[in-house]
Structure formats: C-alpha cells, structure tokens
Amino acid sequence: xxxxxxxxxxxxxxxxxxxxxxxxxxxxxxxxxxxxxxxxxxxxxxxxxxxxxxxxxxxxxxxxxxxxxxxxxxxxxxxxxxxxxxxxxxxxxxxxxxxxxxxxxxxxxxxxxxxx
Amino acid sequence: xxxxxxxxxxxxxxxxxxxxxxxxxxxxxxxxxxxxxxxxxxxxxxxxxxxxxxxxxxxxxxxxxxxxxxxxxxxxxxxxxxxxxxxxxxxxxxxxxxxxxxxxxxxxxxxxxxxxxxxxxxxxxxxxxxxxxxxxxxxxxxxxxxxxxxxxxxxxxxxxxxxxxxxxxxxxxxxxxxxxxxxxxxxxxxxxxxxxxxxxxxxxxxxxxxxxxxxxxxxxxxxxxxxxxxxxx
Numbered sequence: 001x002x003x004x005x006x007x008x009x010x011x012x013x014x015x016x017x018x019x020x021x022x023x024x025x026x027x028x029x030x031x032x033x034x035x036x037x038x039x040x041x042x043x044x045x046x047x048x049x050x051x052x053x054x055x056x057x058x059x060x061x062x063x064x065x066x067x068x069x070x071x072x073x074x075x076x077x078x079x080x081x082x083x084x085x086x087x088x089x090x091x092x093x094x095x096x097x098x099x100x101x102x103x104x105x106x107x108x109x110x111x112x113x114x115x116x
Numbered sequence: 117x118x119x120x121x122x123x124x125x126x127x128x129x130x131x132x133x134x135x136x137x138x139x140x141x142x143x144x145x146x147x148x149x150x151x152x153x154x155x156x157x158x159x160x161x162x163x164x165x166x167x168x169x170x171x172x173x174x175x176x177x178x179x180x181x182x183x184x185x186x187x188x189x190x191x192x193x194x195x196x197x198x199x200x201x202x203x204x205x206x207x208x209x210x211x212x213x214x215x216x217x218x219x220x221x222x223x224x225x226x227x228x229x230x231x232x233x234x235x236x237x238x239x240x241x242x243x244x245x246x247x248x249x250x251x252x253x254x255x256x257x258x259x260x261x262x263x264x265x266x267x268x269x270x271x272x273x274x275x276x277x278x279x280x281x282x283x284x285x286x287x288x289x290x291x292x293x294x295x296x297x298x299x300x301x302x303x304x305x306x307x308x309x310x311x312x313x314x315x316x317x318x319x320x321x322x323x324x325x326x327x328x329x330x331x332x333x334x335x336x337x338x339x340x341x342x343x344x345x346x347x348x349x
Contacts, residue, residue: 003141073171082245
C-alpha cells in the first residue's frame with residue numbers, strides 16, 4: 001500500500017512537472033517544473049525498491065542483521081540522481097542568467113533565434 | 117490552440133506510459149539477490165552501519181567517483197559561462213539587519229552540522245553529498261546577507277582539487293593493498309562496529325567527498341552571485 005501511494009505520488013509529480021515545463025513561458029518557472037519532474041522520478045525509483053514492512057537499511061547492531069530492510073541499491077542510485085539533477089539545474093540557471101543578460105527578459109517567446 | 121491540444125495530448129500520453137506501472141505494482145516481500153547480499157553481509161564485510169553508504173562508497177564506489185566528476189564538470193561549466201559574461205558590477209542592496217545578525221550566528225553552526233553529517237555518514241543517514249550541500253547552504257546564507265562582498269575562488273578550488281586528488285589516490289591504493297582492488301575500504305582496519313572511527317576508509321572518503329562537494333557547490337553559488345574573483349578569501 002505504502003509503495004503504491006509513493007508510486008502514484010511520483011507519477012503525479014512527473015506530470016505536474018511536465019505540465020509546468022510545457023505551459024510556462026518564464027524560464028525560471030520551466031526550471032522549477034524540471035525540478036518537480038526530477039523529484040517525481042526519484043520517488044518512482046524509491047517506490048520500486050520498497051519492501052513491505054521494511055525499515056531504512058541502517059543496521060545499528062550486528063544482531064539486527066536478517067530483519068526486513070528496504071532495498072539500499074535504488075536509494076544509492078537516487079542519491080546519485082539527485083546530485084546529477086542538481087548539476088543540471090545549476091547549468092540551466094546559468095543559461096537563464098546569461099539569457100537574461102543578453103535580452104533583459106526571461107520570457108521564452110522573446111528568444112526567436114532558433115524559432116522556425 | 118493547437119499548441120494547447122498538443123500539450124494536453126503529451127501529458128496524457130506520458131501519464132498513460134507511467135500509469136502502466138501502477139496496476140501491476142506490488143511491494144516486494146523480499147530483497148533481490150544483490151541487495152540481500154549487501155544488507156546481510158555488508159556490516160561484516162565493510163563495517164558500515166549505513167548500508168546505503170556502503171553501497172555508495174565501496175560496493176559501487178566507481179559510480180560515486182563518476183558522480184563527483186560530473187559535479188565538478190557542472191561547477192566548472194557554471195564558473196566558465198558566468199565568467200565569460202561579466203558585466204559591470206552593480207551595487208546590490210545589503211541583507212537586512214536581521215539576516216546579517218542571523219547569518220553571523222548561524223554560519224558556524226551550519227558548517228559544524230555539515231561536518232557532523234559527513235563524518236557520521238557510515239553510521240547515520242547522511243554522508244558526503246548531504247554534508248557538502250549543508251555546508252554550501254551556509255555559503256548561500258552568507259551570499260544573501262552580503263551580496264556585494266567579493267569571495268575569491270582561490271581557497272575553494274585548492275580544497276576541491278586536493279580532496280578530489282586524495283580521493284582518487286586512496287581509491288588507487290586499494291589496488292595495491294587489498295584483494296578486491298579499486299576503492300576497497302579495507303586498507304584501514306575496520307575498527308569497532310558502530311563507532312566513529314570504523315568502517316575503514318569510508319569516513320575518510322566521505323570527508324573528502326564532503327569537502328569537495330561543499331566547495332564545489334559553494335563556488336557554483338558564488339559564481340551565480342556574479343562577483344568576479346578579484347580578491348582572495
């Protein structure tokens with residue numbers, strides 16, 4: 001049940017993020033949409049690694065080995081994905097700053113060089 | 117109008133693709149084989165209480181090395197692109213009295229907390245990336261409070277290069293000193309399970325990663341603030 005809720009939350013976040021990327025004309029808002037998309041995918045990945053009744057894979061005493069834990073591998077992957085997402089976000093923000101310096105606006109409609 | 121229809125269509129189709137996960141989804145009742153090995157043998161093999169850390173730093177340490185490299189590339193590119201477009205420095209409004217006093221009070225505490233998080237990465241939730249991000253958040257506070265203060269990248273890039281270099285050296289030392297090769301954490305003794313100085317190389321590597329990530333993210337923030345590197349820190 002918990003896993004299903006997490007999965008559906010993740011899917012909704014991905015869709016909201018996609019909606020934000022496609023409908024907003026402001027570059028910063030598009031970047032926020034991208035971040036939501038990112039978080040949604042992370043939650044979907046975590047829900048795949050969920051084990052019913054499991055706890056966080058932190059084993060305080062050696063005698064706790066063998067209890068039910070959730071899968072640590074998707075968690076490690078998501079840690080990587082968060083860091084990469086952060087790098088990409090910083091990169092996009094840099095572009096936004098540069099674009100603002102060029103045209104004095106963040107409206108995507110004002111950038112017509114590559115429009116066809 | 118056509119645009120809106122396309123957007124709606126795209127969202128619905130993406131939703132359909134993702135929704136196909138849901139009906140067949142069941143939470144696992146047991147771990148897959150590899151993860152089961154990590155959870156059951158991990159504490160004895162590597163001495164780390166936090167299995168996620170064991171996976172990140174040792175079992176899949178090469179991925180983490182790549183991750184750190186990507187973060188380095190991101191911060192380098194941000195510095196490069198911002199630096200090329202340096203225009204005249206505009207004076208910006210200083211932070212308010214409350215923000216400046218709060219920064220003076222919180223800055224050392226946040227740094228300390230960041231260091232706590234990455235040193236205890238093998239015992240508690242946390243680690244180098246999280247601790248580094250916390251340290252960078254202290255720098256964000258500093259930048260917000262004093263937007264006109266110039267912070268040089270000199271010290272930050274020295275910390276970053278040194279910690280990255282030491283990380284790779286320690287990883288390579290595993291090739292010569294242990295059976296399992298690159299990035300094995302057992303070139304130092306495992307120590308007593310659950311104590312601060314245990315799990316061999318993991319706290320050392322996470323400290324280096326924490327310093328590296330902290331200085332990288334700080335330099336990203338400082339670059340985005342748009343100040344040039346005229347003075348040294």
